[in-house]
Amino acid sequence: MKAGIVGLPNVGKSTLFNCLSNAKAQSANFPFCTIEPNLGVVNVPDRRLEKLEELVKPEKVVPATVEIVDIAGLVRGASKGEGLGNQFLGNIRECNAIIHVLRCFDNDNIVHVDGDVNPVRDKETIDIELQLKDLETVEKRLDKVNRAAKTGDKEAQKEQALLRRFKAALDEGKSARTVELNEDEEQFMQGFQLLTAKPILYVCNVDEAAAKEGNEYVDQVKELVKDENAEVLVLAVATEADITELEDYEEQQMFLEDIGLEEPGVSRLIRTAYKLLTLQTYFTAGEKEVRAWTVNIGATAPQAAGVIHTDFEKGFIRAEVISYEDYESYGSEAKVKEAGKMRVEGKDYIVKDGDVMHFRFNV
Numbered sequence: 001m002k003a004g005i006v007g008l009p010n011v012g013k014s015t016l017f018n019c020l021s022n023a024k025a026q027s028a029n030f031p032f033c034t035i036e037p038n039l040g041v042v043n044v045p046d047r048r049l050e051k052l053e054e055l056v057k058p059e060k061v062v063p064a065t066v067e068i069v070d071i072a073g074l075v076r077g078a079s080k081g082e083g084l085g086n087q088f089l090g091n092i093r094e095c096n097a098i099i100h101v102l103r104c105f106d107n108d109n110i111v112h113v114d115g116d117v118n119p120v121r122d123k124e125t126i127d128i129e130l131q132l133k134d135l136e137t138v139e140k141r142l143d144k145v146n147r148a149a150k151t152g153d154k155e156a157q158k159e160q161a162l163l164r165r166f167k168a169a170l171d172e173g174k175s176a177r178t179v180e181l182n183e184d185e186e187q188f189m190q191g192f193q194l195l196t197a198k199p200i201l202y203v204c205n206v207d208e209a210a211a212k213e214g215n216e217y218v219d220q221v222k223e224l225v226k227d228e229n230a231e232v233l234v235l236a237v238a239t240e241a242d243i244t245e246l247e248d249y250e251e252q253q254m255f256l257e258d259i260g261l262e263e264p265g266v267s268r269l270i271r272t273a274y275k276l277l278t279l280q281t282y283f284t285a286g287e288k289e290v291r292a293w294t295v296n297i298g299a300t301a302p303q304a305a306g307v308i309h310t311d312f313e314k315g316f317i318r319a320e321v322i323s324y325e326d327y328e329s330y331g332s333e334a335k336v337k338e339a340g341k342m343r344v345e346g347k348d349y350i351v352k353d354g355d356v357m358h359f360r361f362n363v
């Protein structure tokens with residue numbers, strides 16, 4: 001599961017990527033600085049993990065991670081192959097969610113590919129390219145399925161009906177994610193791999209002065225996407241990059257306080273991206289290691305165990321589960337047990353975010 005950073009050229013995508021990841025991407029003041037995608041594995045900041053570390057004092061702490069890809073900028077005509085558009089759209093297709101960066105800062109020294117700063121127009125430019133590509137995908141598929149539908153193939157007829165709904169939305173300039181689906185259709189849709197069906201969040205890249213409250217551009221973006229049910233994050237990307245450069249933690253905190261933030265905006269971004277990917281965390285807490293593990297929301301206990309080792313899933317017997325809140329308020333596993341707050345759960349248990357778990361299994 002990975003989230004891709006998408007947007008026009010030269011809007012700060014690689015600068016953002018570099019704040020997130022130790023894998024350094026080249027960033028410079030000219031369009032198409034990035035061609036090949038940069039992949040970074042990013043730690044998910046989690047206060048609960050820090051608290052567990054304090055309580056358990058393990059030898060080692062391992063955070064959850066999420067994969068972020070920095071993708072080349074898209075320009076008008078990308079869906080027709082303009083500016084290596086097909087290659088870049090292919091990079092986006094491989095991602096499970098989209099982080100769309102919008103330039104919301106004025107600065108005459110930083111080139112804007114369309115001449116002036118206008119996040120509303122920029123968003124539409126990108127949306128249109130993604131939608132046109134999806135339209136192409138949908139039409140190709142319709143061509144194939146139409147024939148089978150005519151012969152009375154029930155599955156093909158279902159697919160045809162769904163494709164037509166997507167086509168209608170895309171023809172109107174709407175993204176595939178606006179089409180409401182039942183569970184069955186959701187399954188079908190996965191196969192289509194539509195770009196505009198991927199969950200999305202918007203990052204408004206602002207200057208330092210607007211880091212906390214945003215600015216007029218941000219207001220415009222918020223107004224524009226208010227019906228999309230998507231998160232809009234305000235981030236002073238260049239400033240965050242400067243903060244990341246500081247070696248000293250205290251210094252970083254002071255800098256953040258100066259601009260009115262309690263924590264780096266990128267921490268918020270990572271957590272939001274993690275949720276966007278429908279991922280959640282459970283913990284294991286032992287003296288050797290306290291660790292955050294990633295599972296899909298809705299995963300069962302054996303599936304969660306399988307993230308540690310496939311044998312844990314195959315030989316799953318039961319899970320001993322403590323909610324994070326109980327662990328924190330009682331302060332140790334022993335005290336939780338004394339209070340009778342540890343639960344024993346079977347193979348149908350649906351894991352909750354923050355569960356502290358032990359698995360019993362035989363191999």
Ligand SMILES: Nc1nc2c(ncn2[C@@H]2O[C@H](COP(=O)(O)OP(=O)(O)OP(=O)(O)O)[C@@H](O)[C@H]2O)c(=O)[nH]1
Binds near residue numbers: 016074236
């Ligand atoms: N003033 C200011 N400059 C920024 C900000 N974010 C990025 N820049 C500058 O904008 C230029 C482009 O940044 P990149 O991160 O390389 O942009 P990109 O979106 O990856 O661009 P491509 O890879 O070419 O698509 C660099 O010179 C950055 O220093 C910002 O928030 N404020």
Ligand SMILES: [Mg+2]
Binds near residue numbers: 026033070071
């Ligand atoms: Mg770049």
